[in-house]
Amino acid sequence: MKNIAEALNLRSVILQNLESVLFTTDEKEKVALLTFVVVGGGPTGVELAGALAEMRQLILTKDYHNLKSSEMTVYLMEGKPKLLSSMSTVAFSKAKEFLKRAQVKVYNGVHVKSYDGLTLRVDDGTIIKTKNVFWTAGVKGVFPAGISKNMITKSNRLQTDGINRLKGHSNIFAIGDAAAIITEETPEGHPGVAPVALQQGKHLARNLEALINGEYTVPFKYKDKGSLATIGRNRAVADINGVHLHGFFAWILWGLVHIRSIAGFSSKGIIFFNWAINYFTKNSDNRLIIRPFDKKTKKISTGIE
Ligand SMILES: Cc1cc2nc3c(=O)[nH]c(=O)nc-3n(C[C@H](O)[C@H](O)[C@H](O)COP(=O)(O)OP(=O)(O)OC[C@H]3O[C@@H](n4cnc5c(N)ncnc54)[C@H](O)[C@@H]3O)c2cc1C
Structure with missing residues (x-):
């Protein structure tokens, strides 16, 4: 549930920023609004960068007729020398290849030092003007008072x-x-x-x-059933018990694993049906933002004042 709420929130932030592009006449602001930086090259960052690249390719010009795909830039910044550091070298090199094909600018071995809402500074000296920064470089626990x-x-x-x-x-x-x-x-x-x-x-x-019951306890041992990450449609990487898959079969496997973990047969069916429609139409619904209309000024609120 948490990830669904996060995904919806993320989607509305992205859409609001894209919508803001239509209201700005400042060229520099337009570039910043169309620049997306994902920080953290683990499975979440790789998947998000892949999804943004796919959005640029399939959705941007369809929904925003005044914009060109080439105007949107997607960066992925990772501190370690390779992406998907918990996965195999095969998964890393294939993910990098897929991201390159999707025109994501991948930086490895760099750390984002600061971001003030417009200027993002990287420790290799790179400076990027952006209004869209997505932090996927790890979460911080919040602990109650009293924890030493x-x-x-x-x-x-x-x-x-x-x-x-x-x-x-x-x-x-x-x-x-x-x-x-x-x-x-x-x-x-x-x-x-x-x-x-x-x-x-x-x-x-x-x-x-x-x-x-006063019985013996058993230490936890993690049963790693494998790792998967998608990079947009038809592309994924998978490490399962020493077997490395990539491309379409890994992508199908990713879908099956995620459908399997949805509770209830009808929910599984609805999600599968929606995915199939989105896949064949190359479209996705719920992209509308409804804004309040001011009757006095006869203007629609831009939401950016
Ligand atoms: C964007 C994103 C994508 C991810 N994708 C994947 C994936 O594809 N596959 C995968 O395996 N993992 C994925 N993960 C990681 C996965 O979500 C976590 O590992 C998993 O949810 C951890 O479960 P948890 O129960 O420890 O914590 P959580 O799921 O975070 O649950 C903690 C709960 O505690 C609540 N809480 C926090 N503080 C308090 C408080 N003080 N009092 C009461 N409640 C509190 C929170 O609101 C939350 O509901 C993803 C994570 C993110 C952020």
Whole structure:
């Protein structure tokens, strides 16, 4: 649910900025409004950059007749030397190739230093004027007062033992994105992805029962069922049990995995049907922004005053 709300919010921000382009006569502002910078080259950043590139190619000129695809620029900035650092080298090189084909400007080994709402500065000296910056370089947990600082890791997660129990406490537990089980095998904790949170939830429930019944607890072990990332339509990369897939088959697999995790047969059917329509029509609905009409001035609010 959280990701759906985030996606809708993101979509409305993008649409509002594109709409603002139509109301500006300032050339510099137009360029900034049409420049999109995604910070963080993990699966979320790669998917978002791919989706923006696809929007430029298929949607921009259809919905905004005065704009040209070539006027919109998409950047992807990643601090590590390669994208998708949790995935294989094959996945990285294919993702980079797909992004290049989609004309996304990929920067590796650079860190975004500052952004003041217009000027984005990168540590290699690059300066980009943009009104659209999307942070996908990690989330920060917000912890209640009383949690001591030495329980919080460098990546701002709560350090727990193998059964997700907070360091130094017998009755406080943390799971999912907010938790980090630091071991030699996982020096930075487990990846912040949904399967980790789901598996830890189930595992902790069993361990809590064991603790109540005075039985042995079992340390958490993550069962990595594989990783997938899409880069626009027909393109995805997948690492499943040492097998590396890319392109159309990986993209179909991505769709099947996501449909499978939707609750209820009818919801699965509706989503599949919508996806199929969007795929064949190369279109997507709900792109309208309805603005209040001022009867006195007989003007539609631009939403940018
Ligand atoms: C844009 C985006 C795309 C992603 N895509 C994928 C993907 O494709 N595949 C994948 O596996 N993972 C993906 N992830 C990561 C995945 O969403 C997380 O790993 C997963 O949701 C972690 O689950 P969680 O229960 O730990 O935290 P969350 O899902 O974040 O749940 C925490 C909940 O706690 C609530 N909360 C926070 N503070 C308080 C408080 N003080 N009191 C009460 N409630 C509070 C929050 O509102 C939230 O609902 C994505 C993440 C993002 C941001």
